[in-house]
Amino acid sequence: xxxxxxxxxxxxxxxxxxxxxxxxxxxxxxxxxxxxxxxxxxxxxxxxxxxxxxxxxxxxxxxxxxxxxxxxxxxxxxxxxxxxxxxxxxxxxxxxxxxxxxxxxxxxxxxxxxxxxxxxxxxxxxxxxxxxxxxxxxxxxxxxxxxxxxxxxxxxxxxxxxxxxxxxxxxxxxxxxxxxxxxxxxxxxxxxxxxxxxxxxxxxxxxxxxxxxxxxxxxxxxxxxxxxxxxxxxxxxxxxxxxxxxxxxxxxxxxxxxxxxxxxxxxxxxxxxxxxxxxxxxxxxxxxxxxxxxxxxxxxxxxxxxxxxxxxxxxxxxxxxxxxxxxxxxxxxxxxxxxxxxxxxxxxxxx
Numbered sequence: 001x002x003x004x005x006x007x008x009x010x011x012x013x014x015x016x017x018x019x020x021x022x023x024x025x026x027x028x029x030x031x032x033x034x035x036x037x038x039x040x041x042x043x044x045x046x047x048x049x050x051x052x053x054x055x056x057x058x059x060x061x062x063x064x065x066x067x068x069x070x071x072x073x074x075x076x077x078x079x080x081x082x083x084x085x086x087x088x089x090x091x092x093x094x095x096x097x098x099x100x101x102x103x104x105x106x107x108x109x110x111x112x113x114x115x116x117x118x119x120x121x122x123x124x125x126x127x128x129x130x131x132x133x134x135x136x137x138x139x140x141x142x143x144x145x146x147x148x149x150x151x152x153x154x155x156x157x158x159x160x161x162x163x164x165x166x167x168x169x170x171x172x173x174x175x176x177x178x179x180x181x182x183x184x185x186x187x188x189x190x191x192x193x194x195x196x197x198x199x200x201x202x203x204x205x206x207x208x209x210x211x212x213x214x215x216x217x218x219x220x221x222x223x224x225x226x227x228x229x230x231x232x233x234x235x236x237x238x239x240x241x242x243x244x245x246x247x248x249x250x251x252x253x254x255x256x257x258x259x260x261x262x263x264x265x266x267x268x269x270x271x272x273x274x275x276x277x278x279x280x281x282x283x284x285x286x287x288x289x290x291x292x293x294x295x296x297x298x299x300x301x302x303x304x305x306x307x308x309x310x311x312x313x314x315x316x317x318x319x320x321x322x323x324x325x326x327x328x329x330x331x332x333x334x335x336x337x338x339x340x341x342x343x344x345x346x347x348x349x350x351x
Contacts, residue, residue, distance in 0.1 A: 047208030
């Protein structure tokens with residue numbers, strides 16, 4: 001679908017330093033955001049807006065001074081105004097409820113606002129796609145769903161789950177968390193505004209780099225897998241009459257596609273197991289489909305009596321030759337042959 005470049009263009013793009021005392025060309029546009037502690041949304045918003053034709057390599061001004069902000073070409077995450085005609089993209093003002101649309105209801109952050117108005121242009125430039133390219137809108141939607149929406153939600157304090165229960169564990173490895181840790185620390189010896197600007201530039205590079213990596217992954221790996229998964233879903237009854245077992249004909253990212261395609265293709269009953277060949281050892285895997293993309297619970301895990309067993313012991317318990325293993329959680333197992341993996345899936349369905 002898209003030609004894979006050996007090195008994305010963003011690796012060659014030098015960011016302009018955000019230090020307030022640096023000299024810039026008078027031709028450069030000026031983009032403002034607030035000074036002080038920073039978050040992922042404005043760091044990414046600044047990175048993204050400088051990828052556009054209008055604000056290419058713009059100077060970043062970090063201030064809360066309204067008189068300075070009024071003179072700038074664009075203002076992000078500060079100023080209390082959302083006005084696309086003036087390139088004002090704040091989301092903190094009373095009554096702001098802007099969302100991307102297209103079925104998404106998550107309130108946008110400054111990054112989401114920049115993405116809403118410039119995302120198609122940025123993706124098109126990065127992948128060399130024209131405005132009318134049929135893939136551009138689909139990529140615009142999936143990049144938001146898989147990457148941008150979480151940044152908007154975290155910045156706006158939107159919980160991932162509708163529950164009052166405490167999470168079973170903390171996850172501080174998200175992009176928003178890693179950007180947060182780049183802020184000045186109270187034990188740092190240098191707490192100057194110049195040092196803070198340097199750290200903000202690092203935050204721009206970190207968040208922007210992952211944004212562009214996500215675009216390239218979606219274009220070069222994720223999107224080409226969609227027709228493969230669709231074809232395999234359509235052929236599921238040829239694999240097993242239950243319609244609940246799918247064989248993947250080519251190793252590719254399938255886990256997110258399967259949920260969207262099940263809904264689009266109105267598949268019922270839902271797929272319980274996906275069988276595919278491991279490219280590394282040529283053995284066959286049977287994997288239980290999770291109840292949702294962000295849940296470890298399987299729709300129908302492999303039988304409890306199989307879990308944690310391997311090789312001959314597992315084959316003896318299952319009565320299926322060639323078994324290799326079944327994971328302790330029951331989400332995946334293996335066999336030396338396709339026939340054996342299919343037998344494992346069929347037996348699991350009946351268990």
